[in-house]
Amino acid sequence: MEEEFRFHVDMETEKRIRAGMPATDARRAALTAFGGLERHRERMRDGRGRRWLEDFGADLRYAGRTLRRSPGFAVVAILTLALGIGATTAIFSVVNTVLIRPLPVDGLERIAVVRQDLPSIGLNGTQLATGQVQDLIERPDFFETVTAFRTGDLTLTGTGDATVVTATSTMGDFFRTFGLEAAAGRLYGAGASEPGNERVAVVSYGLWQQLGGGSADFVGSAIELEGQAYQVVGVLPPEFRYPRSAQLWIPILMDAAARENRGQLILTTLVRPRGPADPEQLAAQLEAVALGWHETYHGGGSDPMRLHATSFITYTAGDLRPVLYLLLAAVVLVLLIAVANVANLQLLRGTGRARELAVRTALGASRFRMIRQLTAENLVLVVAGGAGGVWLGTLTLDALERWGPSGELFLAGIPLDPVVLGLAGGSALLAAFLFGMIPALRVSAVEPQTALRGSTRGSSHGRERNRLLRSSVVVQVALAVVLLVGSGLMIRTLSGLLGLDPGFHPDGVTVMEMAIPRTSYADSPTRSLLIRSVLERVRATPGVAAAAFMWGVPLSGVSDSSPFEIPGVLARDGEPERHAEARHVSDGVFETLGIRLLAGRDFQPSDAGGPIVSIIDETFAEQFFPGQDPVGRQLNHYFGESTIIGVAARVDHDALADPPKATAYYTTHQFAYVPNGSLLVRSGLEGAELVPAVRAAVAQVDRAIPLYDIQTMEGLVARSLGPRRLAMLALGAFAALSLLLTALGIYGVMRYTTQERTAEIGVRMALGARVGHVVGMVVRQGLAMSVLGTVLGVAGALALTRFMGGILFGVTPTDPLTFAGVTVLLLGVSVLASWLPARKAARLNPVRALRRE
Amino acid sequence: MSPRTTTDALRGSLDLLVLKTLSLECTHGWGISQRIQQLSAGVLEVNQGSLYPALQRLEKDGLIYSRWGTTENNRRARYYELTRGGRRALGQELASWERFSAGLEAVLRTS
Numbered sequence: 001m002e003e004e005f006r007f008h009v010d011m012e013t014e015k016r017i018r019a020g021m022p023a024t025d026a027r028r029a030a031l032t033a034f035g036g037l038e039r040h041r042e043r044m045r046d047g048r049g050r051r052w053l054e055d056f057g058a059d060l061r062y063a064g065r066t067l068r069r070s071p072g073f074a075v076v077a078i079l080t081l082a083l084g085i086g087a088t089t090a091i092f093s094v095v096n097t098v099l100i101r102p103l104p105v106d107g108l109e110r111i112a113v114v115r116q117d118l119p120s121i122g123l124n125g126t127q128l129a130t131g132q133v134q135d136l137i138e139r140p141d142f143f144e145t146v147t148a149f150r151t152g153d154l155t156l157t158g159t160g161d162a163t164v165v166t167a168t169s170t171m172g173d174f175f176r177t178f179g180l181e182a183a184a185g186r187l188y189g190a191g192a193s194e195p196g197n198e199r200v201a202v203v204s205y206g207l208w209q210q211l212g213g214g215s216a217d218f219v220g221s222a223i224e225l226e227g228q229a230y231q232v233v234g235v236l237p238p239e240f241r242y243p244r245s246a247q248l249w250i251p252i253l254m255d256a257a258a259r260e261n262r263g264q265l266i267l268t269t270l271v272r273p274r275g276p277a278d279p280e281q282l283a284a285q286l287e288a289v290a291l292g293w294h295e296t297y298h299g300g301g302s303d304p305m306r307l308h309a310t311s312f313i314t315y316t317a318g319d320l321r322p323v324l325y326l327l328l329a330a331v332v333l334v335l336l337i338a339v340a341n342v343a344n345l346q347l348l349r350g351t352g353r354a355r356e357l358a359v360r361t362a363l364g365a366s367r368f369r370m371i372r373q374l375t376a377e378n379l380v381l382v383v384a385g386g387a388g389g390v391w392l393g394t395l396t397l398d399a400l401e402r403w404g405p406s407g408e409l410f411l412a413g414i415p416l417d418p419v420v421l422g423l424a425g426g427s428a429l430l431a432a433f434l435f436g437m438i439p440a441l442r443v444s445a446v447e448p449q450t451a452l453r454g455s456t457r458g459s460s461h462g463r464e465r466n467r468l469l470r471s472s473v474v475v476q477v478a479l480a481v482v483l484l485v486g487s488g489l490m491i492r493t494l495s496g497l498l499g500l501d502p503g504f505h506p507d508g509v510t511v512m513e514m515a516i517p518r519t520s521y522a523d524s525p526t527r528s529l530l531i532r533s534v535l536e537r538v539r540a541t542p543g544v545a546a547a548a549f550m551w552g553v554p555l556s557g558v559s560d561s562s563p564f565e566i567p568g569v570l571a572r573d574g575e576p577e578r579h580a581e582a583r584h585v586s587d588g589v590f591e592t593l594g595i596r597l598l599a600g601r602d603f604q605p606s607d608a609g610g611p612i613v614s615i616i617d618e619t620f621a622e623q624f625f626p627g628q629d630p631v632g633r634q635l636n637h638y639f640g641e642s643t644i645i646g647v648a649a650r651v652d653h654d655a656l657a658d659p660p661k662a663t664a665y666y667t668t669h670q671f672a673y674v675p676n677g678s679l680l681v682r683s684g685l686e687g688a689e690l691v692p693a694v695r696a697a698v699a700q701v702d703r704a705i706p707l708y709d710i711q712t713m714e715g716l717v718a719r720s721l722g723p724r725r726l727a728m729l730a731l732g733a734f735a736a737l738s739l740l741l742t743a744l745g746i747y748g749v750m751r752y753t754t755q756e757r758t759a760e761i762g763v764r765m766a767l768g769a770r771v772g773h774v775v776g777m778v779v780r781q782g783l784a785m786s787v788l789g790t791v792l793g794v795a796g797a798l799a800l801t802r803f804m805g806g807i808l809f810g811v812t813p814t815d816p817l818t819f820a821g822v823t824v825l826l827l828g829v830s831v832l833a834s835w836l837p838a839r840k841a842a843r844l845n846p847v848r849a850l851r852r853e
Numbered sequence: 854m855s856p857r858t859t860t861d862a863l864r865g866s867l868d869l870l871v872l873k874t875l876s877l878e879c880t881h882g883w884g885i886s887q888r889i890q891q892l893s894a895g896v897l898e899v900n901q902g903s904l905y906p907a908l909q910r911l912e913k914d915g916l917i918y919s920r921w922g923t924t925e926n927n928r929r930a931r932y933y934e935l936t937r938g939g940r941r942a943l944g945q946e947l948a949s950w951e952r953f954s955a956g957l958e959a960v961l962r963t964s
Contacts, residue, residue: 003929003931004881004882004905004930005905007881007882007883007928007929007930007931008881008882008883008886008901010928011883012883033901034901034902
């Protein structure tokens with residue numbers, strides 16, 4: 001259209017120029033002749049088909065202005081939608097990834113994790129030993145593939161600087177179990193574990209990029225792991241990350257010792273059963289194997305060991321499942337509250353705008369026009385809410401990755417699931433949109449006259465709307481109660497856990513992983529000496545109060561266990577089977593970690609070269625030396641015969657509040673087989689000061705020793721609480737949000753109803769009612785809604801919280817204190833939310849109030 | 854076609870002029886205004902403010918249709934052309950105009 005006009009004006013100008021006019025005059029004259037472009041445009045806009053789009057654009061802009069005029073409504077509505085949709089989608093995405101499809105592998109649901117129960121010791125769900133796995137491999141009639149693995153850190157040299165990589169050692173058919181194909185090169189099979197083969201390694205896609213630059217030459221190149229030569233034979237596809245932190249996979253060497261080892265239960269074992277999926281058959285097969293072992297290696301008798309299988313998917317989700325279900329339920333509630341709240345807001349706003357719409361109808365606006373206007377408004381709202389939802393959802397995922405539990409879970413890089421986003425977002429936005437359209441549809445139902453009068457009091461239309469508003473508030477209150485109860489229980493659980501004494505004092509302790517290169521320190525004595533030298537230097541560093549070296553730091557998930565005997569003492573009846581954890585420590589560990597020594601003495605460097613000594617813990621002493629002094633007694637355990645020189649207090653090693661396991665400590669001054677461990681430093685210094693100082697101290701001994709994975713002990717403790725903490729944080733946030741939303745909802749409704757009753761209030765006050773009486777009337781009304789909602793909510797909570805039993809600690813699902821507290825809180829908030837508009841109404845000048853009619 | 858009222862009669866005369874012009878040749882908006890001026894020997898100067906809305910209306914009613922084209926000077930312009938319905942309407946309008954002007958003349962000539 002513009003172009004057409006321009007052409008016309010140009011031609012007019014040319015005509016005048018040809019007639020002799022100067023150019024500028026010609027143009028001006030032409031424009032005048034054309035008679036004002038604006039008017040034309042205006043008139044033509046009314047005619048063209050494209051106008052529909054332009055008109056809608058105008059509607060959208062007007063909608064934006066209208067919304068900006070009521071910022072409170074707009075912000076709250078958009079924020080509510082965004083929060084509801086964003087949080088929902090984020091959590092759904094995590095649940096979907098973790099529970100349903102943790103790995104992009106076909107047939108994942110057929111893979112089972114095999115674990116052992118040793119009921120005589122009270123050890124359940126432990127891993128298997130190499131000899132045991134070998135037995136499973138030798139049953140191809142039962143299992144299509146068998147594999148087992150463990151993960152640890154190794155020093156990698158031979159490509160650039162020395163670096164530490166996380167390596168998974170596998171036996172059996174690891175890659176075939178997952179049906180993997182190499183992205184480059186080949187993936188080794190079970191045969192690679194046979195002695196005599198060249199050592200091969202498979203790298204992760206990420207490591208390939210990092211070390212080999214993604215070039216094909218990297219495949220076939222030689223690397224060194226702990227000084228041993230390996231050949232890189234293949235690269236895994238980028239989507240496969242299991243175990244999550246693994247960068248390198250190497251085969252476990254199955255020499256004679258490995259074949260016979262049945263005591264070191266260190267391998268996570270996976271099997272793919274043969275034949276169609278039949279959990280009963282698998283259970284029977286495993287039982288047969290276990291019984292066979294019991295007869296052959298444990299002499300039969302009572303309380304046989306058991307093998308059982310868990311679905312791999314369930315296993316990897318692990319501790320997180322009940323928490324995730326809980327969060328899922330919470331999120332649904334939040335979504336409901338959000339939608340109810342937005343609906344509330346829309347309804348309230350709709351009544352406020354009835355007048356405006358009536359005026360516009362009276363002025364001749366078509367119904368279609370107004371519906372279009374309202375559509376534009378709701379569209380703006382809904383789009384903003386949706387966009388906010390996506391943004392908040394992404395933020396939530398980031399937060400989950402940072403503060404969520406680490407480990408075998410794949411919380412990193414989870415995208416917002418588009419299906420879920422569509423579902424949650426779509427349903428919420430649709431609901432919000434529909435509620436917003438109600439005023440438009442009502443417009444024709446209400447005579448402009450009635451609407452102009454400003455009050456629909458007494459009309460059936462108004463009564464119906466009030467009922468709708470009230471029920472909406474009641475529902476919101478009920479949902480809020482359920483959420484508040486849930487989060488209240490979680491908060492109490494967490495404070496219970498945090499209040500537990502883990503057996504040591506984590507404050508002020510920094511943990512640093514230290515790797516001892518095998519090339520320079522090839523045997524135990526040299527490593528022993530190294531550790532001693534390092535500790536001497538570190539302890540001499542100013543600011544360091546205490547330092548020690550430990551393998552098997554509490555709550556790090558690192559441990560080892562093996563059976564033992566007490567020479568000369570036969571097992572009594574009812575005694576737990578003799579199986580204990582083993583940890584290697586230097587001297588000074590108990591002091592550094594604040595673990596009390598209950599009897600005897602600590603290790604000393606002078607123990608080196610002398611008779612083997614051990615320190616047992618409280619649990620060990622109570623279970624196997626009841627009422628006696630274990631100091632001085634003999635023990636036949638991990639390293640053979642040792643003399644017990646001390647008893648240490650019980651420590652939570654594996655997870656807070658888990659049942660304690662008997663533990664024995666050995667000293668690195670006598671045995672330093674493990675090529676890495678943790679350096680523990682207690683200091684008042686800040687990390688920024690402490691870490692470089694410690695690094696310098698270690699460098700003084702040997703520059704080539706890397707210190708990595710630096711964290712505080714407190715951080716470790718907190719992270720072990722990860723899942724529960726996550727639940728608490730999320731629930732707390734949800735609960736606070738729902739409380740706020742509900743309060744706003746009550747406030748809004750009460751404000752509206754008092755406005756409607758302004759005249760009535762005016763009359764009452766003119767007739768002598770006191771302010772207090774009027775306020776009380778309104779507050780009672782609001783309270784009535786809340787009480788009903790609370791009662792419903794409490795009933796609902798009582799019914800639902802029983803499903804939380806698994807994650808609670810220290811509180812029952814029907815904890816009266818929590819319920820009472822929530823009730824009081826909610827009723828208090830309702831009173832406040834009703835009181836404010838009531839007060840405002842009562843302070844009105846009665847004359848003004850009456851005149852409003 | 855919209856129902857005829859008195860205001861429509863005046864509007865209708867512009868429509869008539871446009872339709873007639875377009876029946877002679879297919880041209881652009883400016884061309885129509887020049888042509889009318891020329892054919893009426895300068896008596897009728899089309900209010901350009903009403904021309905384009907009229908064109909739009911006629912197009913919406915399906916009496917003419919438009920397309921983009923190039924002039925001799927290689928300028929882009931929107932060209933209008935009569936449709937079959939437009940030709941029919943032109944005939945009807947001419948007939949009613951003749952009746953109207955005949956009636957008018959009859960009254961005015963009466964002394």
